[in-house]
Amino acid sequence: MYQTIRVTAYEPDPAHGPWQEELQVMRLGEQLHAELTRRWEQTHSGADHPLRLPVKRLNSLLLGMAPGVLATGRNAGTDGLLPWLYAHEPVPHEVLAPVVATWAAGVFRRNDEEDTEADWELEDELLAPGPDTSLGLPAWETEPVDLTETAMSAGGTAEPLRRLYGLLPEQVALRLAARPFRTGGTTLHFRVVSTDSGAELVSWPPQRYERRKETWYYSAQVKIALHTVPFAPRIRLHVSTGVRRWATRLALRPHQMSGATVLLDAPLPWPAGPERHPRLVVNTLGYDRRRKEVAWRRHSPAPLVPELDIVRRYPDPAELFASPDKWITGRGEVAAGIVYHPRLGPHEVGPGLMPRERAEIDAWIEEGLRPVLRRVPDLGRVTRSNTPSLLPRTVKRDEPLAREAQLALRRQAALGRVLSGRPLEVEVLWQSAETRTALLAELPKLIGLPPGSGQEIADDTWQWRVNDIEINVRARPAGALLSPLQVSGNRARRRAVRLADAINDRCALVARNTEPPRSSAALVVAEIADKDQFAAHPDSDPKHALRLAWARQGRISQFVNLPTATTSLEHRARWTWLDAFRQLGAISPPAHRVGTGIPANLQYAALWLVRYTAQGPTRCPIRRLVAVRVRPDEELGAIEGWDAERSAWVPYRELLLSLADGNVRDQWRRHGSGGEGVEEQWQREAQRQIRALLFQLRERPTLLLANSANLRQCWPRLSNGSLVRDMLGFGTEPAQRLTVYGNDLRVVLVRDANSREEVPEWYAHDDNGRIGFAEGVWGPAEPANRVFASTARTPHTATLPKGLRKLVPTAESRTAPGKTAWNPAQLEVTVLGCLTEEVLAQSDRAGVTPDRPVEWATLTHQLRYHNDYPPLARPLPLHLARLAAEYVLPLAEAPNAPATASDS
Structure with a gap:
């Protein structure tokens, strides 16, 4: 270990x-x-x-x-x-x-x-x-510029000067690019790519991988970003490594190209300067619907380069789209690579690097940054209680119940709790008979009944009974309900309005072809094509329209994709039912194994901000705060959500339906008034709701969970520089003691990389030179520390050798570039507020045993585990709050507003 x-x-x-x-x-x-x-x-x-x-x-x-x-x-x-x-x-x-x-x-x-x-x-x-x-x-x-200049916040967090967020990563990238990386007898040279969030290094020219009699191209990638860590006295430069894949053939038509990044390698046209630049120039290639052709988009400098260099030939957008493989290796002195994305078609090179190769690049980076920057000290284990009370993965033969049978009993209990004697009415809409058969076979197994135990009570309708649970399933062909949406091509009307019309048409079709549910617990399971199958016609995917249509009937919905050659039908059917149970609220966290420092009647609350722009699922912007409450004790065990319209906690299923029904009445869409801007107004309203929710949670000990990167959009005082231990701040008011919002309130903030490298990558190592993975809670050896790292175990499907090399494959592993290297991500856990000795003394509760921050970090880590799922990316309450966003589906209401270029 x-x-x-x-x-x-x-x-x-x-x-x-x-x-x-x-x-x-x-x-x-x-x-x-x-x-x-x-x-x-x-x-x-x-x-x-x-x-x-x-x-x-x-x-x-x-x-x-x-x-x-x-x-x-x-x-x-x-x-x-x-x-x-x-x-x-x-x-x-x-x-x-x-x-x-x-x-x-x-x-x-x-x-x-x-x-x-x-x-x-x-x-x-x-x-x-x-x-x-x-x-x-x-x-x-x-x-003179100090590239490490910082100011210390009131809470003890070092914050860099604003200009360093762009300047320092660029300087570091150029410094590293000046040194080659040598590995496995091969030398890789890097070029710099400037990004909005920092800088990148890309090995150039790309590596080649021969597979299926074709050549695929890829490069090593190093991302560099400047960040802060709560209460850390120094700023951090986060470096992450991976594989940059290049598209060499595009499996889509020009009008399907919504936008792809193109990196241009061009010689410098100045006679007295260097021949090559250490940078690659970033451009965007996409379909121009007005000119009806592929063109350079979004501030791309590529159209201007030929005007500076009239001697060389540069790629034309249409030519690059038609033959990307001819430009990746260069034509003359000019080369261009289209950055691969799954929507562009298949690629035989897998993403990611394994920890041994990452560690080698990390060592090269460490050497290149000396003496100005040093590595952050390693983190050690802070607890041995890595997981809650989960059922063992393997069960001894002499035990009366196998593991799956015990899980089935727990699912029965959870379903019984949420159904409360009502029958569960399920409508299965299938497109392939194989999926229908798999769904009907997997359901009884999950609730502890033998295969074929269902009673056919009518044509294509089955019933299962176990204890006090009754499940009725009707299976019928989907027909036209799951066909692509027909969106009007009239560009005189805004895109969001045209899509809203198509969604309402589909809702009407569903209403005409679906009988109202007879039970208040109703569910639809629908088999639908993968979203890539609708890419040829933007906005034609009917998934969101169907979810909204069924929600209007009082039904929650779960989708399963059509069968493919690479997926197991049994596996997909199992996950479909488990996700359906989750939407019903039939799920709860296992009992923790932290210790007596955690109150016995603790409840969990989680906040998630849904913020859609005009590129959201219905092309309609909205902001919506979602709150979920989990009470894990047996007597009151429940998953609930806050219904803002009713000002009450309601079952999780009802929360989902209310989100689909009430989102058009979003008060945050109105214009600012009284000199107050729109952003300030909706932030103030969101924080008012948060304070009201905290008041609703005061009656028992509560752990409030929030993703700081998500919630600070409406609660700016959650930014690292504004945090103060055991204090909460709202708006411009002075921060107040945590106990003002509840005597037994604790607040934990979590943060992941969220595409901006906010949390660094990691790997485990020991004194014997071993490199690998490890699950657990990690931190510095400081009792007062508040910031921890949570790492989960690798799933059973991730079986690649830790020393697999993809950048320079060995003779024994020539197919290594084709492997997908999955690495468990780190979740940063910050115990912002708990009942320390100082807090208790300020509250005149000196006789109460003070909290240990490490225990609350451990509890948050254990909430990522559940018997039915691999380790979650976030604690279960926060996971539930985030997934509730699937039901936030606003529809545009402005009927005749003129279209804009971005709309079209």
């Missing part, structure tokens, strides 16, 4: 002191900013949105084509006095001017007019402005 884990995170080394760099800084300046903004407004005077100088494409072009530019400052397009460019040495104006002129010519050109002689004069004006213009480029200024 491993006793230590190592996180791939780095912090400033105190032995080195500040990381000071003398950087060159350029600001747009008030005059140049004003002149560019004036010209921008002249050419876009008819815009129906606030104008802001569009420097994003310019910044991308500068990073890719101007050697020496280290990073670009944020918000330079709004204020000419903010830093715009950073460099180690002044980049000559003779290099910057053509880049800025090329960008400006494209931005200030009206509609699709051709280049004019005036466009080419912009470069001369930038280099030598005339008396009637303010277009001259400003001079570079020397500025």
Whole structure:
């Protein structure tokens, strides 16, 4: 058993002191900013949105084509006095001017007019402005910059200066890219890719993998992001590793290309500079519905590069779409790679790296960051109570009940609790007879009945009875109910409205073809095609329409995909029923094994913010707070949710139905008033609801669980820099003691990587050089520590050797690149508030035994485990709150609003 884990995170080394760099800084300046903004407004005077100088494409072009530019400052397009460019040495104006002129010519050109002689004069004006213009480029200024400069929050969290979020990852990426990575007798060279959340390293040129008489391409990938950790005295640089796969054939038509990232490798056009740039230029390729062709989109600099370099040939969007394999290896001196996504078709290279290979890259990174940054200290075990009271995976032969039989008894008890004597009415809508047979065979096994035990009480209707539970299942062909939605092509109406019309049409079809349920406990299980099958026609997937239609009838719904050659029907049927039981609320956490420090009558509460933009499931934006309460004790054991309309806790099933019914009355969609902005208004309303919920939980000990990355969107005081131990803050009011909101309230925040690398990767290791995985709760050896790491066990399907090498396969493992390397993620657990000695003393409860933060972290970790599931990504109450978002399905109501470019 491993006793230590190592996180791939780095912090400033105190032995080195500040990381000071003398950087060159350029600001747009008030005059140049004003002149560019004036010209921008002249050419876009008819815009129906606030104008802001569009420097994003310019910044991308500068990073890719101007050697020496280290990073670009944020918000330079709004204020000419903010830093715009950073460099180690002044980049000559003779290099910057053509880049800025090329960008400006494209931005200030009206509609699709051709280049004019005036466009080419912009470069001369930038280099030598005339008396009637303010277009001259400003001079570079020397500025000392501490790349590790921080300010300490009131709660003891080190926070970096804002500009370091972009500047430090870029500096680290360029520093690492200057050194090759050697492994297995092979040398990999890295290029830098700038991202909105930090920087990436991508090995270039890509690796080749021969499979099925075809060649597939992939690269090593290293992501770098700057973050903070609650109550940590130093900032952290999180580094994660993986595989970047490249699409070499696209299994979709041009109009199905919603958007794919393209990295461009272009030589520099400047005669006196280096031949290649250490960066790859980021672009987006997608279908332009107005021009009805594949085109560069979203501030892509690719269309401007040929104007800077008229000698070489660059990829045309249509050509790149048709033959991506011909550009990945390069044509002449230019190469381009389409970043792979599953919607683009199959790929024979599997994602992920195994821990041995990750550890080697991590060691290379550690060496490259010395002496300015050091590795964060390893974490050790803080408890041996890794799991709650789960049934053993294997049961001795002489035991009276096998494990599956014991699980069935527990499911019976949970179903009996939520049904309370009512029959469960199930409608199965099938498209394949195999799925129908598998569903009917698996249901009795899950509740402890032998196969074939159901009684056929009518045509295609079966009944099962066990103890006080009655389940009636009617199975019938799905017919047209599960066919694709027919969305109007009338682009004079907004996309969300057209989709709402199609959804309402499907709801009407369901109402005409489905009898009202006879029981208040009603469920639909529907067999549906995978979402990729609807990709050819956007918004045609009927899943959300059907969920809404059945919810209006008082039925919850669970979907199962059509059979494929790679999935087990029995396995899929089992998970379908288990997820259906979960929606009924027939699930509860196993008894914990933390100890007597946890109150016997503890209840759990979890908060989740549903926040959909116009790209949400129904193309209609909404914000909705979901609250779930779990009472695990036997007498009152229940899964409940907060119904805001009724101001009451209701069974989980009723919560789901209320979310589908009440979301159109979202008070957070209204405009701000009284000088208060929309964001501030909905944050204030959300926090009012949270405080009201805390009041509803005061009658018994409560553990409040929240995902800080999710909830801080409406509760900004959950950001790391605002946290104070054992205090809660709302709005602009001073933070108050936790006990103000409940004498026996504890608050635990969890955080995962959530695509922004907010939590670092990890691997276990020991003194004998072994590298692998380990489950448990981890932290530093400090009794007052509040931040822990929770790692779960690997599932039984993850059986790859820990030392598998994919970047440079060995002769004995030539198929290694085709393997999927699954790694358990770390969940950061922060015990924000508990009853410490200080808290108890302030509350005049000195005789009460104080809490140990490690016990509450352990309890949160154990809530990830359940007999019916592999370890969950989040504690069960939070898992239930998040999944409730599936029923938040708002429909647009504005009937005749004009369409916009983004709508279409």
